[in-house]
Amino acid sequence: MGIATTVTKDAESHPESQSATKANSAETGSIIVASTPDSAEVYVDGAFVGNSTATLKLATGRHIIKVTLAGYKEWTKDLTVLANSELKLNAALEKL
Numbered sequence: 764m765g766i767a768t769t770v771t772k773d774a775e776s777h778p779e780s781q782s783a784t785k786a787n788s789a790e791t792g793s794i795i796v797a798s799t800p801d802s803a804e805v806y807v808d809g810a811f812v813g814n815s816t817a818t819l820k821l822a823t824g825r826h827i828i829k830v831t832l833a834g835y836k837e838w839t840k841d842l843t844v845l846a847n848s849e850l851k852l853n854a855a856l857e858k859l
Contacts, residue, residue, distance in 0.1 A: 792848035830854035
C-alpha cells in the first residue's frame with residue numbers, strides 16, 4: 764500500500780498558476796493518483812506533491828500531472844480539473 768497524501772493547491776500558494784485557478788475552495792476538484800509500482804513521486808505543474816497513492820485537491824483549470832520512479836519511464840497527463848469533480852488516475856510505469 765502507498766502513503767496517502769493530501770495536497771491543496773491554489774493561486775495563493777502557487778502564484779505561477781494564478782491564471783488558471785481561483786482561491787475559492789468551491790472551485791476545486793479531487794484527483795487520486797495511484798501508480799504501478801506504488802510509491803512513485805507525484806508532481807503537479809512541476810512541483811513535487813508527494814508519493815503515490817496521492818489524493819490531490821486542485822483548483823479548477825488545466826494541470827499537468829507527472830509520475831516518476833527511478834528505473835521507469837516518466838508518466839504524464841495533461842488534464843482540466845472541473846469544479847466538484849473527482850478523477851482517479853493509475854500511472855502504469857514502464858521499465859526503462
